[in-house]
Amino acid sequence: MGQILGLGVTHFPPLSGPDQNLGRILKRALEDPAVPETLRHPEGWPAAMREEYGADAGLTSARHHREALVAGFRNARRLLDEFAPDFVVIWGDDQYENFKEDVIPPFCVLAYESLTTKPWEYYRGPNTWNEPADKTFYYKGHPGAGKYIATGMLEAGFDVSYAYKPLHHDLGHAFLNTLLFLDYDRQGFPYPVVPFQVNCYGRRVVAQQAGSRGLSEFPSGDELDPPSPAPWRCFDLGAACARVVEKSPWRVALIASSSWSHAFLTPKHHLLFPDVDADRSLYDALQAGDYKAWRERPLSAIEDSGQQEVLNWMCLMGAMKELGRRPTETSYVQSYIFNSNKCFAAFEP
Numbered sequence: 077m078g079q080i081l082g083l084g085v086t087h088f089p090p091l092s093g094p095d096q097n098l099g100r101i102l103k104r105a106l107e108d109p110a111v112p113e114t115l116r117h118p119e120g121w122p123a124a125m126r127e128e129y130g131a132d133a134g135l136t137s138a139r140h141h142r143e144a145l146v147a148g149f150r151n152a153r154r155l156l157d158e159f160a161p162d163f164v165v166i167w168g169d170d171q172y173e174n175f176k177e178d179v180i181p182p183f184c185v186l187a188y189e190s191l192t193t194k195p196w197e198y199y200r201g202p203n204t205w206n207e208p209a210d211k212t213f214y215y216k217g218h219p220g221a222g223k224y225i226a227t228g229m230l231e232a233g234f235d236v237s238y239a240y241k242p243l244h245h246d247l248g249h250a251f252l253n254t255l256l257f258l259d260y261d262r263q264g265f266p267y268p269v270v271p272f273q274v275n276c277y278g279r280r281v282v283a284q285q286a287g288s289r290g291l292s293e294f295p296s297g298d299e300l301d302p303p304s305p306a307p308w309r310c311f312d313l314g315a316a317c318a319r320v321v322e323k324s325p326w327r328v329a330l331i332a333s334s335s336w337s338h339a340f341l342t343p344k345h346h347l348l349f350p351d352v353d354a355d356r357s358l359y360d361a362l363q364a365g366d367y368k369a370w371r372e373r374p375l376s377a378i379e380d381s382g383q384q385e386v387l388n389w390m391c392l393m394g395a396m397k398e399l400g401r402r403p404t405e406t407s408y409v410q411s412y413i414f415n416s417n418k419c420f421a422a423f424e425p
């Protein structure tokens with residue numbers, strides 16, 4: 077019978093760069109001409125945002141933000157090493173990287189032999205590890221496990237796609253950053269990886285290339301794509317995945333990777349800061365083991381709060397509900413100025 081460790085983490089891209097870069101998304105958003113004049117300066121911001129920005133344009137807060145995230149990753153890595161999985165499954169979004177105009181699968185199991193990538197080849201500026209541009213990372217895949225999971229999902233009525241090799245991109249940032257950050261101390265990452273893509277960006281996956289656009293270029297109406305899978309469907313898919321893995325002979329870490337509300341997806345805040353209140357209530361529900369609140373959160377509310385990437389976590393929550401788990405550890409890293417709130421959670425067996 078399979079053994080399962082559940083983990084929730086983030087893949088916040090600016091963590092790969094220096095502290096000065098952590099606020100770059102806000103800096104760019106503020107330059108957009110569509111932002112109302114009153115919101116262009118800290119005086120017009122919510123008090124907590126102003127406080128976080130402080131007198132040094134957020135640099136002190138950036139240091140604290142990094143410390144909290146690195147602590148979360150070190151803790152997740154410790155739990156992972158203690159559990160010693162046969163492989164890890166990572167639920168992550170593809171941000172117009174591997175999946176583009178030619179196909180956008182709702183879900184896709186990447187049953188690759190191996191995952192090889194050079195993250196700094198086209199990276200602007202230094203990375204926080206000072207690694208050279210040609211530094212290559214090799215991770216083991218697990219085609220057998222990928223096929224097993226895809227088979228189990230299909231037999232359970234979840235029509236997932238699968239792939240044996242990359243289409244456009246060697247490894248999307250949701251998966252790559254998760255691996256880079258789970259190995260923040262560069263001891264290596266020995267566990268085979270089965271990425272499980274979720275089309276979190278839905279209506280904005282091609283329309284805005286699943287990335288940040290200024291307010292004046294924020295697509296709407298007919299410019300939008302069809303939606304992402306429904307939150308309840310992601311939840312149920314996670315539950316089915318837990319059942320499939322439970323029947324396997326393996327020790328498996330099921331990892332959800334994403335920040336929660338994103339400023340650049342929250343038009344009601346002029347794309348300047350995330351929906352802190354909405355994330356807080358999801359976090360309260362996580363701590364309370366209130367899975368119903370998670371599963372019943374409508375897609376319209378998720379989109380309104382810029383929580384598209386939370387669909388990755390929706391899969392994890394479904395899996396943990398299915399296993400009757402409550403989180404054994406949680407931590408929450410709130411931020412108005414660093415694009416998103418982040419959460420770490422562990423569900424130990």
Ligand SMILES: [Fe+2]
Pocket residue numbers: 087169171250334385
């Ligand atoms: Fe992402």
